Amino acid sequence: MAQRTHACGELTEQHQGQKVVLKGWVQRRRDLGGLIFVDVRDRTGIVQVVFGDQAPEALTIADKIRSEYVVEIEGEVILRDESQVNPNIKTGKIEVVASNIIIINEAKTPPFAIEDKVEINEEARLKYRYLDLRRPVMYNTFKLRSDITRSIRNFLQNESFLEVETPILTKSTPEGARDYLVPSRVHEGEFYALPQSPQLFKQLLMVSGFEKYFQIARCFRDEDLRADRQPEFTQVDIETSFMSMDEIIEMNERLLQTVMKEVMDIEIQLPLQRMPYKEAMDRYGSDKPDVRFGLELIQLSEIVKDSSFKVFAQAVENGGEVKAINVKGNADNYTRKDIDALTEFVSIYGAKGLAWIKVTEEGFTGPIAKFFEGEIVEEITSATNAESGDLLLFVADKSPVVAASLGALRMKLGKELGLIDESQFAFLWVTDWPLLEYDEEAGRYTAAHHPFTRPFDEDIEKMDTDPAAVRAQAYDIVLNGYELGGGSLRIFERDLQEKMFKLLGFTKEEAQEQFGFLLEAFEYGVPPHGGLAFGLDRFVMLLAGRTNLRDTIAFPKTATASCLLTDAPSEVSPAQLKELHLKINN
């Protein structure tokens, strides 16, 4: 075989007259008046090759080739006739006149065409993943993924971060039920766990004085499979010492800006928008708001608490609230039936009803309009900026239900009404998180992020008196309504860490048993430290404009389809079991 001289997709009119050797796959073959036209594809693109009488042997062989055959072609680049130019592909102005062809390998007819624009059910795509990945849209997604990691690594290494690999076989941590466990052959009867994140290791590297660590790390969660979740996933993991929260945020902003510029050629303005958690919940009913459009939640509790509409008044009286969104100019576009469907939708989120008012030149209309008069109408109109033609949608309930239901409704309507500029990439920091959440069921506090998150210094004393009011030095990074990741400053004093464990309900002995190594390490001179982690798979998905997380993973897991090596794990053989020394009486 000859050495390849060019890639298919790179040939243009600049190569006119050149002899080339191409290698690739047959995209399609057409016979036309004694000539055979073959589109040859490699990962860079497609080029048209012509076989004719000038090379009768090649013509004979070309007659035998079928789609997806692997071929080597020698030929000469010529310009196409003006009338034959294909403006849709980069190589559309030229074609290659073949002088020779070798069939390197044959192919059966594939179960689906290797093209971007065909509908293929996902099961077939996953079963024949090696063919699905041949489609240019898939190759380009993985090229993007590779480019993104390259850009991330270069930025961080230029900022003198070290990439350090932490173990995959680790000790099981307390929330262990969802860890994957790995029996050890060497340590009989004992198990490793696969890490849910490198959190503890990266903190230990800060104890080690590494100061700037990162890793693009594989993490694991033994959870049910869904389209938006994989049991193994990849996380960009960063930790630094001696930096303040603002310094860490600023550094990560420059990282995101660099990636967007280098990979997507998109300019992101810094600083990125920041929003306290409370404000995000108030205005968007979400801790990861999509800020590419308005349709915000409007607080009406004070205005309607004394209204004659009992549903509203009672909700406020019972400690809940009343909020609305104003669907501008859409009063006429939503029939009662449409609104019934929306009511059904918000019920998923626990809302017992969806009140509505249509605003007309004559004032409010609709079943609840009669309950509002005079000043209240003016106040609602003013608060919601209501104008004739608007549709107001109300939920009255406990705060979490109002947020969840109106937040979800806002997203649904935003998409339906085309309010979202899909070409925009809206990054947002959500800050000022609570340190703790109260678990009603367990009757105790749990960590809102994780047990190593640092409270604001001025809030530390409230840990004893009013734990729910303690804010964390934590920050989430949100992109287009998706939580990309988050981070925090960490506790670096043994006594504060012990206080935190106590608040979370650990006895001294339990804390010692599970985190003794960390508490001991904290006695040997630990620097202030903090960091961030964000999901690479999801980041790739959003930048590639995909909606299925599996499209960003070369060999994903699926619950149903048998996907090559990764799915439906094998039954273990008796020999393997013996090796494992599993002495388990179940």
Added chain:
Amino acid sequence: MAQRTHACGELTEQHQGQKVVLKGWVQRRRDLGGLIFVDVRDRTGIVQVVFGDQAPEALTIADKIRSEYVVEIEGEVILRDESQVNPNIKTGKIEVVASNIIIINEAKTPPFAIEDKVEINEEARLKYRYLDLRRPVMYNTFKLRSDITRSIRNFLQNESFLEVETPILTKSTPEGARDYLVPSRVHEGEFYALPQSPQLFKQLLMVSGFEKYFQIARCFRDEDLRADRQPEFTQVDIETSFMSMDEIIEMNERLLQTVMKEVMDIEIQLPLQRMPYKEAMDRYGSDKPDVRFGLELIQLSEIVKDSSFKVFAQAVENGGEVKAINVKGNADNYTRKDIDALTEFVSIYGAKGLAWIKVTEEGFTGPIAKFFEGEIVEEITSATNAESGDLLLFVADKSPVVAASLGALRMKLGKELGLIDESQFAFLWVTDWPLLEYDEEAGRYTAAHHPFTRPFDEDIEKMDTDPAAVRAQAYDIVLNGYELGGGSLRIFERDLQEKMFKLLGFTKEEAQEQFGFLLEAFEYGVPPHGGLAFGLDRFVMLLAGRTNLRDTIAFPKTATASCLLTDAPSEVSPAQLKELHLKINN
């Protein structure tokens, strides 16, 4: 706390007069005539800070600090008196006069000093890994590791390779006894396996038309722990399509050359030396020879086969051979006792004896000298290039024993006699491997590399007639006597792959069951492909000039010491077991 302005190790006389804020660890404190001198360390180096009457409050605080306290220091850079200059460190011409100090965190006295040149037993180092990693020599090893991976990635991505992540949770493959197995919670009673390499996935990516893949991949082997082996290890994994063996070798040579230049500032001349497997075994008794020194094995079978020394004559008669190494000019340096020790040493490798001759002006001396006379003496002298003062060491046995014992003896003597230039990096390709090895015990052939290795085209027909003579298109890369890695062209035709499986003793059904997905994939247009993999841990070890593989892994596994999170995996809890649904009757 103030923002850090400088790293400790970067301050030089160019910073004279500048106000600086430093953050780091107290290396040591000395009190001297009302002044306190503190060496402050961060990951970049050490700088001397002086506390005196100019800042009495700071002086009082400085009096309290101890080794490994974390401190923040404000001060001004001044030149040291000529007499105080320390030429051994980069910051030796300056010191920082402190105006302020904050103790950020205290520290207990560490179990060992944080210095490069202290002897610490490995158990303590691993128990307190976070302190061991504070030692500059360890930090620098991990910086080197990060720099090496950066250089590798940049080179490959510049050559338009894509980094693709392949699964960690995979299907178990036939040689599964040494796989780690991972019970699945979702798929009851079934197990994933952790991959020993991404071999099958990277071949599937070639089926997918990715053409150029790489990954710096974590791999796993459930084996006993040794200093030179870890159950999880990292491999630089490369695969390409449409490239010949020479093209792949040449590309990898440029990769190695680039890394050596960028990371070590060492020029490596290309092309690298290549040596057929047979020649390596003949001349060095090793398939991974250290070619930095001579002391080669000399074939003497033909010369001594008719000698009156029965040990030699019979060895040849029984199908074995006789070889020698000439320890130049060292006859007087080895007593009988020394040679007895060498005899003991070669016996480890199965040699039943070590014959020796000392060469004097008067001819051969020693217990076996009397068996050799006249022409044979001349021929031995000529073949071994023997001169007065030389020591000749002989082993007569089956070829594998001769190779193993004399090969090991060569390495031992090379080190003892200082024949090895330790500053040299000698890369070597070992080529022309046999495709198959005959397993006497099992009575069948096994793959010398793996079942996907491609034979030389001209040897394919010998697969039926003389399998042992078939050469593989495989190549190992050796550095300073260590096998770094290796690779091969792969089989890309279904029928040839099936023939290979058959040679290896698989029935058609077994092959189908275990590799059916690959055989099926091979029907859809597979390009010629091949690649290489080499061990990152070992590469780092050699470039860092270390001898213990564990020094290249941040949190290694050990058989004895309890190393933080990674060692002595935990006993699984009943709750975890229940989650795992392990229905195993053992």
